[in-house]
Structures are given as structure tokens and as C-alpha cells.
Amino acid sequence: xxxxxxxxxxxxxxxxxxxxxxxxxxxxxxxxxxxTGRFFKEAFLPxxxxxxxxxxxxxxxxxxxxxxxxxxxxxxxxxxxxSRPSLTDFGATSWLPSLVSIAVLKALAPLVTALIxxxxxxxxxxxxxxxxxxxxxxxxxxxxxxxxFKFLVCTRILATTIxxxxxxxxxxxxxxxxxxxxxxxxxxxxxxxFMQSAFEPITFxxxxxxxxxxxxxxxxxxxxxxxxxxxxNKGTEGxxxxxxxxxxxxxxxxFIEEVLIVQIAGWFR
Amino acid sequence: MKHxxxxxxxxxxxxxxxxxxxxxxxxxxxxGIDLDLYQGENLVVLGRSGTGKSVLIKLISGLLxxxxxxxxxxGNDVLxxxxxxxQELRIRIGFxxxxxxxxxxxxxxxxxxxxxxxxxxxxxxxEIDNAVETVLDAVGLSQTINQMPSELSGGQRKRIGIAxxxxxxxxxxxxxxxxxxxxxxxxxxxxxxxNEVQQRYHTSSIIITHDLTCAKSTGDRIAMLLxxxxxxxxxxxxxxxxxxxxxxxxxxxxxxx
Numbered sequence: 001x002x003x004x005x006x007x008x009x010x011x012x013x014x015x016x017x018x019x020x021x022x023x024x025x026x027x028x029x030x031x032x033x034x035x036t037g038r039f040f041k042e043a044f045l046p047x048x049x050x051x052x053x054x055x056x057x058x059x060x061x062x063x064x065x066x067x068x069x070x071x072x073x074x075x076x077x078x079x080x081x082x083s084r085p086s087l088t089d090f091g092a093t094s095w096l097p098s099l100v101s102i103a104v105l106k107a108l109a110p111l112v113t114a115l116i117x118x119x120x121x122x123x124x125x126x127x128x129x130x131x132x133x134x135x136x137x138x139x140x141x142x143x144x145x146x147x148x149f150k151f152l153v154c155t156r157i158l159a160t161t162i163x164x165x166x167x168x169x170x171x172x173x174x175x176x177x178x179x180x181x182x183x184x185x186x187x188x189x190x191x192x193x194f195m196q197s198a199f200e201p202i203t204f205x206x207x208x209x210x211x212x213x214x215x216x217x218x219x220x221x222x223x224x225x226x227x228x229x230x231x232x233n234k235g236t237e238g239x240x241x242x243x244x245x246x247x248x249x250x251x252x253x254x255f256i257e258e259v260l261i262v263q264i265a266g267w268f269r
Numbered sequence: 270m271k272h273x274x275x276x277x278x279x280x281x282x283x284x285x286x287x288x289x290x291x292x293x294x295x296x297x298x299x300x301g302i303d304l305d306l307y308q309g310e311n312l313v314v315l316g317r318s319g320t321g322k323s324v325l326i327k328l329i330s331g332l333l334x335x336x337x338x339x340x341x342x343x344g345n346d347v348l349x350x351x352x353x354x355x356q357e358l359r360i361r362i363g364f365x366x367x368x369x370x371x372x373x374x375x376x377x378x379x380x381x382x383x384x385x386x387x388x389x390x391x392x393x394x395x396e397i398d399n400a401v402e403t404v405l406d407a408v409g410l411s412q413t414i415n416q417m418p419s420e421l422s423g424g425q426r427k428r429i430g431i432a433x434x435x436x437x438x439x440x441x442x443x444x445x446x447x448x449x450x451x452x453x454x455x456x457x458x459x460x461x462x463x464n465e466v467q468q469r470y471h472t473s474s475i476i477i478t479h480d481l482t483c484a485k486s487t488g489d490r491i492a493m494l495l496x497x498x499x500x501x502x503x504x505x506x507x508x509x510x511x512x513x514x515x516x517x518x519x520x521x522x523x524x525x526x
Contacts, residue, residue: 047387132373140370143330144384144437145360 035227042147043154052151056159060121064167071116072171075108076100076178084186093187094197100179101198102206109172110165110210111258114217117164118250122225125156126246129229130239138230153230157222164218165211172210209265216261217254224250276471277489278308282341283441283473284329289338291324298324300497302338306441306473311463313476313488315508315519320494322477323367326443329475330364331355343440360388363434363472367446369426371418377429378414381405385436404432407469408462424455431462435470442466442474448483460486481520493519 080100087093129152132138141148180194225246232242284306291299298321306312316322327333329340331347340347345358372380381401386392405411408428418426427447434442447463448456460483467474476487484491484505491508493501495515501508509520 135368135373136366136370137372139327139332140364140366140372140433141383142332143359143362143364144388144433145356146384146387147356 031231032227035230036223038149039154039157039223042150043158047150049151049155053155053158056155057163059124060117060159061163061167064117064120064163065170067116067120068113068167068171069174071112072109072174073178075112075171076104076175076180077182078178079103079108079175080179080182084182096183096187097179097189097194097198098201100183101176102201104172104175104179105202105210106206107258107262109175110168110214110217111254113164113168113171113214114221114254115251117160117167117218118221118247118254121160121164122221122246122250123243125160125222125225126229126232127239127243129153129156129226130232130242131229133230133232134235134239149230153226156226157219160222160225161215161218164221165214168210168214168217203269205265205268209261209268212265213258213261216257220253220257221250224253276309281308282306283308283343284475285339285341286329287339289325289328289340290336291321291328291333292336297497299328299335302497302499304492304499306475308473309467309471311467311474311476311487311489313478313484313491314494315479315481315484315491316494317479317519321497322479322494323445325494326364326445326475326477330359330362330443360384360437361440363431363437363439363442365427365431365434365442365444365447367449369418369430371421371426371429371433373418375418376414377405377410377416377418377421380418380429381433381436384433388437400436404435407435407466408432424451424458427451427455427459428462431466435466438470439472442470442472444474444476444478446478446480447476448478448480453482456480456482457486459483463487479519 080096083096083099084093087095087099129138132152138148138152141151176195176198179198180189180191183189183194184191228242228246228249232238234241282305284304286302286304289299289302289304290297302325304312314322314325324333328335329342329347331350334348342358343361345354347355347358350358371377372383375383378401381404382397385397385400389396401414402411405414408431410425410428410432413421413425413429418429421429431444431447442463444463447459451459463474463476463483464487466472474487476483478484488505490503491501491505492499493508493516500513501511501516509516511517
């Protein structure tokens, strides 16, 4: 305020910052909505970038295989090991196989796979597209009469949407193997007995819900990574920011979606 | 090689710009630009960094939208075109980027094939190979066909960037700082290449630069961009025959034989 008590132009009005932030949130939501709409508009119309789509499936799927195998096995093995003392107190160690399978198939496999993919694949997509944006490679595609959105974005989102459920399924099986090895080591349970008791409590709805979850997670990771990278700016700083945002936002959304899908699946049981 | 201005058709403007304005936030970059590029002409846009030279060619190619004004390219009003029409028009315009903008994940061959296979329906493998070899030969880099962009020097990257635009036989070439970051010998080679492209492919070109050697050896006409407007337009010697304190230092600090 100046001496006369009037508000100078440099001083911010109370609440103006909040208003600006809220406006930015809605503007961002609109942009994400448009980006998603554009994906559905372009992804399923010819010409299809089949070769690039296959390359992306390889990048997302095959290159994540070792990491998913390791984490899947450790999750199954450690979960079984940590659960044993509580069940031993009640003399219920025979429930271990079903406990492991319920935990792994219903929650851990899709969630852990999604979190790993968000870190590995999401950041890589964000950084790659961000770098292409700041080095004008996306503009170069645009001015040569091609469709960079279709080539770069649609192929990557489709690849993550299809590949991450496959990785989650694989991760669940590996986790069960981890669980079985621990149970076999301590209780001497046979493989067939373990699998029979592991799948007994699992229903079709559980498997469907898990698959739907993994598909949604895959779509989210691809979408967030592509959105952050494709709209990156401010040079190399922007590339780092795009990669970082791709991971943080995707992980946040994965947890929100986990809660929502579990609630919705509960209504069908 | 010295550029000759023999084939310029002054009755046929391939690019016609009127009253073009563009701002970024509070900063007015372009303030009412008028410009004609004639068939067969090499027009050099000179100016200091940040004066909106690159913005101008991004507006022409539809990468940016102006706040005001009109842009006609090959008879098409760029601002009125649908996405599909703009895409078709862009095939007729070659855009050579300042940093070449080669696709990092592709070999030179794949870089050159990329626009071709997506814009020429039903093209055969033989025709693709032939087109790739022709443009690589035109820029004198046939030996780099299987190399990755990261394995090329700055000058080679510029040449491959130009080859990638030539593969679609453009009618107009837009060069964004073609000699930026190159040594003087490579600069001369790039200037020669620009003139060769103009004569071999009969293109009309806008060359954005602040390199006066490039301007003098490639430009039929020079347009000096200052304070968001073209302050002086004409032949090289005409543009610099002035006491204007905003233009003179630009000439004085450049060494020209």
C-alpha cells in the first residue's frame, strides 16, 4: 500500500495467487482432457504405425523383464516369509498359499508392476519425448507432413496399455513361485498342493479386476509420460522436469486408481 | 560458388505476408511484418538474436499462429487451412532446423525415409532407395547412409537435415540459421550447398541468419529485422549503405572480403 492507502499494482490482492493456481489446475485438466481425446481420435484410425508400436512393446515389455522377474520373486518370497510368524501363532500356516495368492493376484502384482513401470518406462518416455521436443525433432516431423502424435504418442500409450497387464500377470506368477519356494522350504508343501490351495479362493471377478487395474495403470503411465514429454519446454531443464513429473504423477494416479477400482470391484462381489 | 539471380519471377510471390504480428506474453516480437518471397529467389532475413527471425519461419510453416495478419504460401492462406490441408502444404515446404533436428533413434537412411514413406502412398522399396541415394548424393554424404546422427559432425548433420527436406522435392526452402555453430570452411560449404539446392531443385528460399558471409553469398535480397519490423530491404550493398546506428554496427562487427 502506498501512503494514500491505495493498492499499488505490484502488490498482490489477497486470494489472487489461489485464484491463479485454481485457474491453472483447470487449464491443465482441460489440456490433459484434450490430449486424451486426441489419443482416442487418432489411435484407432489408419494409417497404423505397427512397426513403431511393436518396437515400443519390445522397449516396455522385454526390456523390463529382468527387473519385473526380480521384484516379482522377491515380493512373493518376502511376503510369505513375513506372514508366517503371524499365522504360526494361530496354527494356520496351511493358509499361507491362499494368503499369498490373494495378496499377490489382487493387489501386489499389478501395483508393484505399475510402480516399477512408472519409474522405468514412464520416466524414459517423458525424457525421450521431452528431449525430442526441445531439439525440435517433433517440429521436424510436423513440418515434413507426418503426424508425430500418432507416431510418438499413440504407439507408446498403446504399448504400455497392452504390455503392462502382461508384465503384471507374469509378475504374479513369479511371485507365486517365490512364495512356493519359501513354503516348500519351511513346510515341505508340494507344488501341486500349493497351487491348488493358492487358486482356491481366487474368483473370476478377482482376476478381471486385477487385469482391468493393470490395463488402467498401463494407460495412465503411457499417457502421463507422453503428455509430460510432448508438452515439455524450457530446454534441458524441461526434459528433467518432464521425466520427473512423469514418474511422480503416474505413481500418484496409480494409487488413486487402485483405491477406486478396488471399491468398484467390491460392488460386483 | 556464387549465387546468381537470373531466374527470379518478380510477378509470382510464393510467400506473401501482410501485417504479421506475434507476441509472447508482454513481449511484441513481430510488429506488423510485410514480406514477399518471389519464385526462384533466395531471401535472407538478417537480425540479432531474439528479434523474431525463427518465429517468422515457424509462423510461415504453421508451427506457430500469429496474433494478427495474413500469410499466403503457394496461394494458400495458412491460417484458414484445415489440419489435413496444412499437412499437404507442408510437404511442399522444406524446413531446415538450426540444430538439424535429426531423429536420434534412427540411422541416416531411416531419417531420410521417414517423411517419404509417410507422404508417398504406394512407393516401392526401389523408389525409396533411389530417392535416398539421390538426396545423399546432392549433399555429398553418400557414405553416411548407415550412420547414426550422433556419429556425424555438425556440418554433416546440417547437410543430412537439408537432404531430409529435399527428399520430398519442396518448392520452398526455409533455412533456420544454416551456418550457426560451424567453422568458417564448413560455413562456406553450407552456403554453396544452399545455392546448389536452389539451382538443382528450383526452390525459393528464406534464409534466417546473422552471418553476413552467408547472407552475402546466398541472398538475392536481404531483409533486416529490427524492433519487430523490416527496417531495410534490398540488395546486400543497399541494405548496409546507411548511417542507421542500429544497422551499421551489425556490418562493422562482421568481417567480409
